Amino acid sequence: MNTDKTSPTDLGKPHAAPVDAPPAADAASTVVDPRLLVREQGLTGYIGEFKRKVRAGDLGALPVIVGLVIICIVFQSLNSNFLTAGNLSDISVAMVGTGMIAVGIVFVLLLGEIDLSVGSVSGVAGASFAVLSILHGVPEWLALLLAILSGTVAGAIHGFIFARIGVPAFAVTLAGLLFWNGFMLKILGENGTINTNGSGVFYNLSNYFFSDVAVAYGAAVVAVAVYFLSAFFDSRRREAAGVPSRPLNEIVLRTALLAVVAFAAAYMFNQYKGLPLAVVIFLAVLIVTDFVLRRTSYGRKIFALGGSVEASRRAGINIVLVRTSVFAISGTFAAVGGLFIASKISAANQGAGSGELLMNAIAAAVIGGTSLFGGRGRTWNALLGVLVIVSIQYGLALEGVAAAVQQMITGGVLLITVIIDAVTRKTQKSAGRA
Amino acid sequence: MVHVSATPVLALRGVSKRFGAVQALTDVELEVHAGEVVALVGDNGAGKSTLVKTIAGVHPIDDGVIEWEGKAVQIGKPHDAQSLGIATVYQDLALCDNIDVVGNLYLGRELKKRGVLDEVEMERRSRELLTTLSIRIPSVRIPIASLSGGQRQTVAIARSMLGEPKLVILDEPTAALGVEQTAQVLDLVERLRERGHAVVLISHNMADVKAVADKVAVLRLGRNNGVFDVKTTSQEEIISAITGATDNAVTRRAARNAEAQK
Ligand SMILES: Nc1ncnc2c1ncn2[C@@H]1O[C@H](COP(=O)(O)OP(=O)(O)OP(=O)(O)O)[C@@H](O)[C@H]1O
Ligand SMILES: [Mg+2]
Numbered sequence: 001m002n003t004d005k006t007s008p009t010d011l012g013k014p015h016a017a018p019v020d021a022p023p024a025a026d027a028a029s030t031v032v033d034p035r036l037l038v039r040e041q042g043l044t045g046y047i048g049e050f051k052r053k054v055r056a057g058d059l060g061a062l063p064v065i066v067g068l069v070i071i072c073i074v075f076q077s078l079n080s081n082f083l084t085a086g087n088l089s090d091i092s093v094a095m096v097g098t099g100m101i102a103v104g105i106v107f108v109l110l111l112g113e114i115d116l117s118v119g120s121v122s123g124v125a126g127a128s129f130a131v132l133s134i135l136h137g138v139p140e141w142l143a144l145l146l147a148i149l150s151g152t153v154a155g156a157i158h159g160f161i162f163a164r165i166g167v168p169a170f171a172v173t174l175a176g177l178l179f180w181n182g183f184m185l186k187i188l189g190e191n192g193t194i195n196t197n198g199s200g201v202f203y204n205l206s207n208y209f210f211s212d213v214a215v216a217y218g219a220a221v222v223a224v225a226v227y228f229l230s231a232f233f234d235s236r237r238r239e240a241a242g243v244p245s246r247p248l249n250e251i252v253l254r255t256a257l258l259a260v261v262a263f264a265a266a267y268m269f270n271q272y273k274g275l276p277l278a279v280v281i282f283l284a285v286l287i288v289t290d291f292v293l294r295r296t297s298y299g300r301k302i303f304a305l306g307g308s309v310e311a312s313r314r315a316g317i318n319i320v321l322v323r324t325s326v327f328a329i330s331g332t333f334a335a336v337g338g339l340f341i342a343s344k345i346s347a348a349n350q351g352a353g354s355g356e357l358l359m360n361a362i363a364a365a366v367i368g369g370t371s372l373f374g375g376r377g378r379t380w381n382a383l384l385g386v387l388v389i390v391s392i393q394y395g396l397a398l399e400g401v402a403a404a405v406q407q408m409i410t411g412g413v414l415l416i417t418v419i420i421d422a423v424t425r426k427t428q429k430s431a432g433r434a
Numbered sequence: 435m436v437h438v439s440a441t442p443v444l445a446l447r448g449v450s451k452r453f454g455a456v457q458a459l460t461d462v463e464l465e466v467h468a469g470e471v472v473a474l475v476g477d478n479g480a481g482k483s484t485l486v487k488t489i490a491g492v493h494p495i496d497d498g499v500i501e502w503e504g505k506a507v508q509i510g511k512p513h514d515a516q517s518l519g520i521a522t523v524y525q526d527l528a529l530c531d532n533i534d535v536v537g538n539l540y541l542g543r544e545l546k547k548r549g550v551l552d553e554v555e556m557e558r559r560s561r562e563l564l565t566t567l568s569i570r571i572p573s574v575r576i577p578i579a580s581l582s583g584g585q586r587q588t589v590a591i592a593r594s595m596l597g598e599p600k601l602v603i604l605d606e607p608t609a610a611l612g613v614e615q616t617a618q619v620l621d622l623v624e625r626l627r628e629r630g631h632a633v634v635l636i637s638h639n640m641a642d643v644k645a646v647a648d649k650v651a652v653l654r655l656g657r658n659n660g661v662f663d664v665k666t667t668s669q670e671e672i673i674s675a676i677t678g679a680t681d682n683a684v685t686r687r688a689a690r691n692a693e694a695q696k
Binding site (some may be wrong): 234237238240242243244284295296297300303304306307308310312313314315316317357372376 | 492512522526532533537542543544550581
């Protein structure tokens, strides 16, 4: 059992009001179970809770954050250019393409499934955009929209075949991987590479920076303020409803942590070209997808399916619809990622979407802390994971290490992560939190 | 005695269900009235769980008619049963291990406020419900995986109470429970009857059945094998209906014991 043994006398202490347990007042009628999870209020309680979670294998983002710190220390000590604003800004922009794809992968992993087609689908999106806008003169906005839709449709097809006909997702999307890569080569045609314009919306996706320093700082201020206010009012509502709420000092602590990270990032971007548009879009996507997953009933259905398909069926969840839509979402984000990648090199070419892109996207989702076993994860995991992968790539590139070794090291990191995932799952089982 | 209405809340007329080569149910009849607890008994594999699942819409019936408050209805999917007012606690509990207690209680019928999950209200009502059912669990915000088997059972039962159902079906609700929790569940069943709900209770435990049921319906090899009034029927009669003969392992054992005592 995952419980702290808190002796009943602890309940009597004035500062140790039970937070997660029913108020001791009804102890008159029902004897309070001494094993109930009781959290002390304030910072000590917070640290206690944290320790309890770590012991129970609920590591959350901890391993990957520790990993990122180690990566920074190692590469900075090898080459003092690693932690410069220029390099960090480059890493931030370069990670967006893979990161977007990884967001879609997180959705699919939450179902406990896998989508192997995302690399090829991302290639199709880049190629469709280039063909439509450069060869056929379709307006840029429309071409972008159609390119993204191509991913949605491809994903929906995979999802439908998986959900309706019952072909394993792994097999359907493997077929998709081959098919869509061929499709991309076909529409790119003879010469194989289409260069895109050096200006316009598409170009700006990966190349626009808000050079006004006020934008980055403004964004940081807004983020911190919105976070604090929403946490504060949520806690007030909970208090009013008489359910356990987060104490104010914990909210302040969390806000302060966010503020440090947000302003450090803003400062760093402003030392170079300013806040990159790509990063703004990526963060917006993370905020929206996190909201959808955790605050809407659609998101709840995805988690439910990842936990137990049978329970979901009996709860009246439309399984075919949810599964199909999740693969459509995965395809959509694959297309969006493909557009960012093509925008970065200002071209759609035959190599797009192949090679290590697929593996990096899946690795990013998993390294970030999304479980391969379904039902556990957040889209923020994609950000952390892709930061790890791209930082390693850039750090090794600074050292002049060959791509072959880069791949080996990324593979090693992924292996460590899945081992952590499997081990945490075991610990969680024994701690009753599988 | 609680008033029992004339038209049954639920009536099954000649219901049959096949799984491939297995004829799980054949021409089964069952009537349940409001304010009545009907115990459904039968040996392992008799088809009790299958019958429950046909009523709950998990396995649509092949043949026969299901009547709800006197009218024939189609129950093709779980949602149909839910919207009629049928709540089911399955033998295999079907909770999501990765989702917390509140999330599981409200799974498939989340409370929303402007399109967003209303977690605060769900949590408040969950605590209220668990308190009224005097169900004790460590926290409503821990994943189901952290709960013991009995605690899960109580969560599953609580889940069935949420929508103020007219008919509650409990498939072996006390099988995994300790002495006190069993008594609590039986109390719960009685409270449901007092509130005018109809209850179908599946159990292998004759003591439980005798304690709370008004009627006992016996299934044997997928067919009806008699409906008995609990007050006027002896346990031996019910057991012989379950096993299908007056000469069976249970009676032989009883006879042996009786002889041994002489
Ligand atoms: N999904 C299924 N597919 C095929 N056969 C099934 C299925 N579910 C049940 N059966 C068969 O139907 C028959 C009745 O099973 P059921 O689970 O209803 O028994 P039960 O009365 O609930 O038994 P128990 O007391 O062991 O729970 C059994 O022969 C079983 O093998
Ligand atoms: Mg059964």
